[in-house]
Amino acid sequence: xxxxxxxxxxxxxxxxxxxxxxxxxxxxxxxxxxxxxxxxxxxxxxxxxxxxxxxxxxxxxxxxxxxxxxxxxxxxxxxxxxxxxxxxxxxxxxxxxxxxxxxxxxxxxxxxxxxxxxxxxxxxxxxxxxxxxxxxxxxxxxxxxxxxxxxxxxxxxxxxxxxxxxxxxxxxxxxxxxxxxxxxxxxxxxxxxxxxxxxxxxxxxxxxxxxxxxxxxxxxxxxxxxxxxxxxxxxxxxxxxxxxxxxxxxxxxxxxxxxxxxxxxxxxxxxxxxxxxxxxxxxxxxxxxxxxxxxxxxxxxxxxxxxxxxxxxxxxxxxxxxxxxxxxxxxxxxxxxxxxxxxxxxxxxxxxxxxxxxxxxxxxxxxxxxxxxxxxxxxxxxxxxxxxxxxxxxxxxxxxxxxxx
Numbered sequence: 001x002x003x004x005x006x007x008x009x010x011x012x013x014x015x016x017x018x019x020x021x022x023x024x025x026x027x028x029x030x031x032x033x034x035x036x037x038x039x040x041x042x043x044x045x046x047x048x049x050x051x052x053x054x055x056x057x058x059x060x061x062x063x064x065x066x067x068x069x070x071x072x073x074x075x076x077x078x079x080x081x082x083x084x085x086x087x088x089x090x091x092x093x094x095x096x097x098x099x100x101x102x103x104x105x106x107x108x109x110x111x112x113x114x115x116x117x118x119x120x121x122x123x124x125x126x127x128x129x130x131x132x133x134x135x136x137x138x139x140x141x142x143x144x145x146x147x148x149x150x151x152x153x154x155x156x157x158x159x160x161x162x163x164x165x166x167x168x169x170x171x172x173x174x175x176x177x178x179x180x181x182x183x184x185x186x187x188x189x190x191x192x193x194x195x196x197x198x199x200x201x202x203x204x205x206x207x208x209x210x211x212x213x214x215x216x217x218x219x220x221x222x223x224x225x226x227x228x229x230x231x232x233x234x235x236x237x238x239x240x241x242x243x244x245x246x247x248x249x250x251x252x253x254x255x256x257x258x259x260x261x262x263x264x265x266x267x268x269x270x271x272x273x274x275x276x277x278x279x280x281x282x283x284x285x286x287x288x289x290x291x292x293x294x295x296x297x298x299x300x301x302x303x304x305x306x307x308x309x310x311x312x313x314x315x316x317x318x319x320x321x322x323x324x325x326x327x328x329x330x331x332x333x334x335x336x337x338x339x340x341x342x343x344x345x346x347x348x349x350x351x352x353x354x355x356x357x358x359x360x361x362x363x364x365x366x367x368x369x370x371x372x373x374x375x376x377x378x379x380x381x382x383x384x385x386x387x388x389x390x391x392x393x394x395x396x397x398x399x400x401x402x403x404x405x
Contacts, residue, residue, distance in 0.1 A: 048066060145165070153181065172199050172203035180196060182195075194215070194229055197215035198212075205382060206325035208239055217233070230252055230253040231249075233246075238274070243274050250270060250271050254268065269358055291345065292345065292356040292392055292394075294387070294396060296398060298333075299398075301400060304400060308370070310335050312335045313372040314400075316332075316342050317364075318330075319362060320359045320361070321359075321361040363386050365382060366400050379403065384398065
């Protein structure tokens, strides 16, 4: 609707500039021309009379030139009176333009343009507005729940719901704090322990720290066959280099899973990689996956660059979205190197067969470490991007723009 209003306004403005000169009256111009011819004739007649009085013309010559002057003036006046009515012609032309221009514009648009684009644009804008409204409503409800819990801090279910909400919104720091409150109220709830451990790890860039490990171990003691606990336990042990212990956890988990599920296939691949690392797999049975590479363009936010040292270490790496959080490929640079372009590929794998090509979905991360440690730590700065589908050749841009809390 707004589009057509704008188009109409533009057509009207254009027509004003064209039509107004056409319909403007021209009679004053014609009248001025007749009067000028009469004045010229009067001047010539006065000149003839002067020549007659001075003896420069005879009476016969004077009469002859007078008749010529009279005939010339008559012809001039007749020519002006016989000219077409330009004002009337202009008005007719204005009417034609007024009708044809809008008609031709609309016809050409529907013939050569993309009318459906208007509908698609309006639908997209409506969908976007609806999505934004929905997000705003979610934010309001979550904030309302957080405010209510401040007044009623012993509401266990409320803290669990708040933690899950923040986790869904990827606000992992706030999710961890909410689950911490739920854990305070029920320290024997296995699900809360694991949710708390996972939120803590996500808030630290995927690193499973000491507190998360403690919660995972506690959950396993209470529920030795809990699938989430076995999964997280294996991830924690792989991250710390305890490959045999991780293999035990994941082998146990493998027996509890549905073999037709995608999760089982992913776990089987990780187990196979661990066995290869430990030298217990049949290398001849390993499927050779196509080589994968990711070209990463890394830059840093100007405000953050002012807060770090040019000699601070920058780790650029890829890790699986689902699976161990250890880097699948990693490059080390310095802040002074930024912006920089690097390539991550299978040759950079930390564990044989645990390569980029073994995973379909990865996250690419660039992190500034003041300590120079490969382990994420509070106060580091990072940027990340997810690749939901990993092809043989990929290209991404990552900007370091947030602080790890």
